[in-house]
Amino acid sequence: MSLRIVVCVKYVPDATGDRQFTEDLTVNRDDVDGLLSELDEYAVEQALQIADEADDAEITVLTVGPEDAKDALRKALSMGADKAIHVEDDDLHGSDVMATSLVLAKAIEKAGYDLVITGMASTDGTMGVLPAILAERLGVPQVTLLSEVKVEDGVVTGRRDGDTASEQLQASLPALVSVTDQSGEARYPSFKGIMAAKKKPVESWDLEELEIESDEVGLEGSWTAVDSATQRPARTAGTIVKDEGEGGKSLAEFLAGQKFI
Amino acid sequence: MAEVLVYVDHVDGAVRKPTLELLTLARRIGEPVAVALGAGAEATAAVLAEHGAVKVLTADAPEFSDYLVVPKVDALQAAYDAVSPAAVLLPSSAENKEIGARLAVRIGSGIITDATDLEAGDEGPVATQAAFAASFSTKSRVSKGTPVITVKPNSAPVEAAPAAGTVEALAVTFGALATGTKVTSRTPRESTGRPELTEAAIVVSGGRGVNGAENFHIIEALADSLGAAVGASRAAVDAGWYPHSNQVGQTGKSVSPQLYIASGISGAIQHRAGMQTSKTIVAINKDAEAPIFDLVDYGVVGDLFAVVPQLTDEIKARKG
Numbered sequence: 001m002s003l004r005i006v007v008c009v010k011y012v013p014d015a016t017g018d019r020q021f022t023e024d025l026t027v028n029r030d031d032v033d034g035l036l037s038e039l040d041e042y043a044v045e046q047a048l049q050i051a052d053e054a055d056d057a058e059i060t061v062l063t064v065g066p067e068d069a070k071d072a073l074r075k076a077l078s079m080g081a082d083k084a085i086h087v088e089d090d091d092l093h094g095s096d097v098m099a100t101s102l103v104l105a106k107a108i109e110k111a112g113y114d115l116v117i118t119g120m121a122s123t124d125g126t127m128g129v130l131p132a133i134l135a136e137r138l139g140v141p142q143v144t145l146l147s148e149v150k151v152e153d154g155v156v157t158g159r160r161d162g163d164t165a166s167e168q169l170q171a172s173l174p175a176l177v178s179v180t181d182q183s184g185e186a187r188y189p190s191f192k193g194i195m196a197a198k199k200k201p202v203e204s205w206d207l208e209e210l211e212i213e214s215d216e217v218g219l220e221g222s223w224t225a226v227d228s229a230t231q232r233p234a235r236t237a238g239t240i241v242k243d244e245g246e247g248g249k250s251l252a253e254f255l256a257g258q259k260f261i
Numbered sequence: 262m263a264e265v266l267v268y269v270d271h272v273d274g275a276v277r278k279p280t281l282e283l284l285t286l287a288r289r290i291g292e293p294v295a296v297a298l299g300a301g302a303e304a305t306a307a308v309l310a311e312h313g314a315v316k317v318l319t320a321d322a323p324e325f326s327d328y329l330v331v332p333k334v335d336a337l338q339a340a341y342d343a344v345s346p347a348a349v350l351l352p353s354s355a356e357n358k359e360i361g362a363r364l365a366v367r368i369g370s371g372i373i374t375d376a377t378d379l380e381a382g383d384e385g386p387v388a389t390q391a392a393f394a395a396s397f398s399t400k401s402r403v404s405k406g407t408p409v410i411t412v413k414p415n416s417a418p419v420e421a422a423p424a425a426g427t428v429e430a431l432a433v434t435f436g437a438l439a440t441g442t443k444v445t446s447r448t449p450r451e452s453t454g455r456p457e458l459t460e461a462a463i464v465v466s467g468g469r470g471v472n473g474a475e476n477f478h479i480i481e482a483l484a485d486s487l488g489a490a491v492g493a494s495r496a497a498v499d500a501g502w503y504p505h506s507n508q509v510g511q512t513g514k515s516v517s518p519q520l521y522i523a524s525g526i527s528g529a530i531q532h533r534a535g536m537q538t539s540k541t542i543v544a545i546n547k548d549a550e551a552p553i554f555d556l557v558d559y560g561v562v563g564d565l566f567a568v569v570p571q572l573t574d575e576i577k578a579r580k581g
């Protein structure tokens with residue numbers, strides 16, 4: 001029996017670029033290159049390792065995003081995923097986490113799954129809540145923020161390093177897993193992988209196919225509203241001194257002046 | 262006045278500071294009703310009352326510790342149903358964000374995470390958030406349902422505001438999903454005796470420049486002279502020099518202390534994402550071109566192995 005794994009991956013603006021908001025206070029995607037969120041590479045990697053251990057498994061990568069988001073899918077396919085689904089619709093522009101999770105949940109159900117794997121957080125919105133919301137919407141156990149994960153005989157186990165304790169978790173499939181960047185380096189696509197990815201199927205679905213009304217998503221259908229976004233003024237240049245033997249003392253003087261000592 | 266649910270973070274009855282800060286913010290938008298779950302829940306009442314809780318709803322059951330997240334969502338939902346609040350507030354932490362998010366879906370509400378400030382507005386509470394590694398500041402609202410908002414530590418002062426703090430037992434029925442994810446074992450983190458990283462007023466961090474686990478005592482000594490928490494960059498953590506639980510940055514902890522001291526840290530965007538909102542920033546780095554210097558109030562270009570011990574000695578001398 002084949003293990004059906006769906007990996008959710010997000011296409012995000014490069015964090016090292018000059019990220020800005022547009023006039024409608026959504027992310028400006030024109031001026032900064034997009035890429036597969038680096039934290040989702042860890043999700044793809046764990047899917048590949050779980051598939052390797054299974055007798056028979058199929059990995060589908062799924063994204064909700066604009067036309068260019070296909071790049072993120074290609075990257076995941078070149079790492080070794082089997083096929084891809086791209087949910088694309090003009091009405092999706094400006095969707096918040098509730099709207100986005102609704103679309104992902106419908107798409108995951110339509111695709112069919114035993115295991116859903118996501119990253120720990122996107123590198124743009126960085127909310128870190130979408131996995132828990134997806135588990136709630138799908139009605140399956142959430143096994144989230146794992147630094148180690150294993151799937152055996154229909155049971156997923158993993159380690160979650162929390163604030164006050166490290167926990168060992170266990171749940172039966174179907175389940176939703178999110179993995180942290182402690183779960184193991186993601187592989188680089190090989191040349192063979194990149195060539196093979198070009199032939200792998202990428203399906204495109206729109207809202208109609210998922211039986212979602214346009215007023216359930218996008219800026220209008222979202223459950224949160226951004227009223228303003230202002231660039232923080234660059235910090236005014238501070239004092240910088242070169243250490244010529246007294247650097248520690250001058251720093252202490254500064255800290256004392258600020259009443260930290 | 263409208264009631265506001267405040268989810269309580271506590272360890273066996275000891276309320277953590279971010280919850281007390283949250284009570285300050287909650288009072289701006291209504292009357293705080295606290296929800297404390299698990300062992301020691303009732304012991305939280307006195308301090309919560311002292312800081313403004315008119316009521317403290319408590320529940321304890323083995324489910325809260327034996328299964329992940331969902332039993333706590335069931336309990337918070339029971340509190341929501343009992344109170345019909347104007348907003349639900351939680352201190353931001355990985356687990357609390359998950360609890361708030363699942364509650365939000367269930368009650369048909371939007372969620373805002375990691376707010377750094379909160380004000381009453383005409384259309385409900387307005388939250389300030391830091392976006393894109395804190396290079397932007399946004400103001401947002403929940404436009405559908407009862408606002409669920411998680412707030413970052415160090416976002417408000419702790420203020421005394423005595424209130425009744427009447428303890429009431431909360432009746433919780435666990436749903437079918439509650440026992441979905443079993444916690445099969447738990448290893449508590451060993452206490453270092455230093456302040457909690459996310460709550461500390463001062464954080465002293467070391468990076469790749471510290472050059473080895475055996476050198477981290479230099480960073481720890483400086484931290485101890487200031488009563489500070491110790492942080493580390495991902496490079497230092499990945500090298501195995503310091504535990505991941507001390508990592509500051511996008512995939513580590515997000516800190517917002519009064520004072521942040523970075524030693525041997527270049528200031529990559531992912532590190533900045535976790536510390537850029539610190540009030541005063543100080544750096545020691547031997548490379549005058551390191552991007553961290555763009556952020557600092559005071560920077561020393563020099564070798565940390567010379568500067569940091571001298572600073573520690575000077576602080577100790579001044580403190581007598």
Ligand SMILES: Cc1cc2nc3c(=O)[nH]c(=O)nc-3n(C[C@H](O)[C@H](O)[C@H](O)COP(=O)(O)OP(=O)(O)OC[C@H]3O[C@@H](n4cnc5c(N)ncnc54)[C@H](O)[C@@H]3O)c2cc1C
Binds near residue numbers: 008011040063129392
């Ligand atoms: C600066 C900023 C602030 C925002 N603040 C809010 C807010 O307060 N409230 C709100 O409701 N929305 C907010 N949004 C919108 C929100 O980020 C998006 O709706 C997003 O798709 C879901 O949140 P996230 O990216 O933070 O996801 P996270 O919860 O951080 O993502 C976790 C994982 O979910 C998966 N995932 C996320 N998005 C997708 C996708 N589109 N396709 C496939 N997989 C995906 C990935 O595996 C990812 O690793 C904000 C966006 C930005 C840019």
Ligand SMILES: Cc1cc2nc3c(=O)[nH]c(=O)nc-3n(C[C@H](O)[C@H](O)[C@H](O)COP(=O)(O)OP(=O)(O)OC[C@H]3O[C@@H](n4cnc5c(N)ncnc54)[C@H](O)[C@@H]3O)c2cc1C
Binds near residue numbers: 469508527529
């Ligand atoms: C998805 C993703 C998430 C990430 N999350 C995080 C995160 O949460 N936190 C984080 O920190 N990073 C994170 N990173 C990594 C980040 O990009 C940087 O690689 C990392 O912050 C670098 O750590 P560093 O500054 O210690 O090391 P380096 O960049 O190597 O800098 C070391 C600095 O030390 C200085 N130095 C060396 N010797 C001395 C000396 N004797 N005295 C004084 N100065 C000296 C050097 O001049 C240099 O500036 C993430 C990256 C990615 C892709």
